[in-house]
Amino acid sequence: MSETHDAVDVIRTKRDGGTLDAAQIDWVVDAYTRGVVAEEQMSALAMAILLNGMDRTEISRWTAAMIASGERMDFAGLSRPTADKHSTGGVGDKITLPLAPLVAVFGVAVPQLSGRGLGHTGGTLDKLESVPGWRAALSNDEMLRQLEDVGAVICQAGSGLAPADRKLYALRDVTGTVEAIPLIASSIMSKKIAEGTSALVLDVKVGSGAFMKDLGAARELARTMVDLGTDAGVRTVALLTDMSTPLGLTAGNALEVRESVEVLAGGGPADVVDLTVALAVEMLAGADRPTSEDDVRAALADGRAMDVWRRMITAQDGDPDAPLPLARETDVVRAAHDGVLTSLDAYAVGVAAWRLGAGRARREDAVQAGAGVEMHAKPGDVVRAGDPLLTLHTDTPEKFARAHEALAGAWSVGEDGAGRTEVVIDRVA
Template sequence: MTGTPGAEPFDAVDVIRTKRDGHPLEAAQIDWVVDAYTRGAVAEEQMSALAMAILLRGMTRPEVARWTGAMIASGERMDFSGLSRPTSDKHSTGGVGDKITLPLAPLVASFGVAVPQLSGRGLGHTGGTLDKLEAIPGWRASLSNAELMAQLEDVGAVVCAAGAGLAPADKKLYALRDVTGTVESVPLIASSIMSKKIAEGTGALVLDVKVGSGAFMKDLDAARELARTMVDLGTDAGVRTVALLTDMEVPLGRTAGNALEVRESVEVLDGGGPADVVDLTVALAVEMLAGAGRPVPEAEVRAALGDGRAKDVWRRMIAAQGGDPDAPLPRARERREVLADRSGVVTRLDAYAVGIAAWRLGAGRSRREDPVQAGAGVELHAKPGDEITAGQPLLTLHTDTPARFERASAALAGRWSVDDAGSAGPRPLVLDRVG
């Protein structure tokens, strides 16, 4: 519907046509359509059409800024100025095996900087931080503003769902993009992320912009465009914002899936875990601490992962939200191994294929109302650069639903390679810095 005839200053179809035909939207059109969609005067199918037009036609810088401002204006703004410590936050544009928030938030908090990490659920082939943490028995994602503030003051780190009052326009649009093929739009990604982060009220923000097959941004130039757009939006709003462009050609770590990734994150907090997860966690923590005005040398940040400081904050953070940090994590009822068909060196393991496989196994959702399986996902036994023997497991697929194995295996077919010799080596983990 478009509201009562004559009661609305614009017509949704006219706004859609404007963008469909490649023209910039006027500021008043943007303000109206975001507000009208939030209150239900613009129908889901109309916003779907507009989102697709934005994906295909793009937006100018002034349009993106105005769209972001309209999303912020749709709800409340938080204020952390009353806390006894500075705030810093991180946001990832989404990747496969990207469990970095889990060790990162308690690591940064262990140095006296509060981390208000308002996170989301699975979007497309990438996992959602809240879905991962909900694999921990008893843990709850929803906190009141009072609970959030109290936990930030006491523990120093919170990972929770954004409240319904924070950028409600984005909450509706985020779910819609997931099921209409419009996730990859740079203006919609930038405004979605930055409207929440600016409304959230954090003092500093570090953006982890993923680049590669497992990311929404497949090439470096597109990722730089997104990073620059978001850094400019944050800086103009008074938030100290920087972005790291990081590699997502192969999955991060050795797991993709909810409980699997929690288990691996705890290994990192115990001083172990995969080197790439540790290195990226440390790099982002260094940036977050510097942005909050509490710079810490990299070696000291790395040490906090091994000496128990970050792990102590993790345990308190999980317990504060009703979780049992000592409880066994769920495991899938069924497993199937994918075996190497020859001996040699793994030269390719496509991150997108692994993400799709994990999704099909039950770790993600096809519709916004779908449940996820806590134990489902993909475990990686070898990554590019590793030697492997014919018949040795390359991957293990985990699910509660054996019927899912076939489609998950199909997603992986032809998406990994084993050769006689390896290449020059993997790409650097951090590809660039913007800001």
């Protein structure tokens, strides 16, 4: 194939603050995927994008070029509409697990193509793989059949979706360009649009345990992604949600599955329930099945969502009745004095869970199903001296020391607290 552009010219255009035209974008994404544009050239372009940004037309075209690098899924043959959710990742973020079956109760198919965790944020597939027998890899035919029969599927994405993104994602990680909002937005949205869902709800986390620490940057990312979805004909909304404190009372794989099952049984922590319900209401509205918050909560309380969960797990060879793995060793962190828990830092808890074995430093690392952090109090709760604040779980007790280091200064107990904060901060549509 004769090359119609020169990578250096494309780099110079963006380096000098110019706008890339459609032909330049189409060529450079395709040529990079084919190996014609070298890694060091794409590194330079990624840095130029980080420093000089992209306008809406450029980001939209860049996203379309990434989608065009691979296959697209088609759910048009299903008897029900589709809706999907994407979270930018946080600590204790097990929302996909109760959310997918909950939305399916109302006749909307939920194709959740999910990933594994890296660093301090957990991966949905890692959590579900703690369920005995459950498998993440499904063929497209299996996925479509399960969506038709059960209404919800959580599985790993095939390698054919947006291969340009997989290559560029790895490059961004080692070149200090992960934070470029045009590249974050196009990375997420190229995969989500290629998945073929008709409605998409984005959960953009803000706070210490999130990728975006700053509300302004999170809002810009949400706005960019909503615009990309809209431009591609996908009904897209975003909720900005709080990740200064971990979600729920667990961070870790089997621990989070156990908590998700509590939510599906009509219980569970209020923040997990509230966010699950808020996202479900948005997904149902996007799929033209508007449903009140009360009706959505009722489906958790009366067991309908649990029924779908059991069928979903069973369809992927999991045993919903099997006991979940438990870590062999535990260590309890206790309150030093009476008071109110005023803060509990999400990032520190996430790093502690990771160090205990719940996460991985490299993609090829194994994770421990039972490892993680269990929280016995949340900000706003009254605690007494000697009360347990956290229980650390691991199979390898030599990891406790490093987990304790991560938790140094991670919480504070004062005379009075500000009370609980709302988990949903804002909505971008």
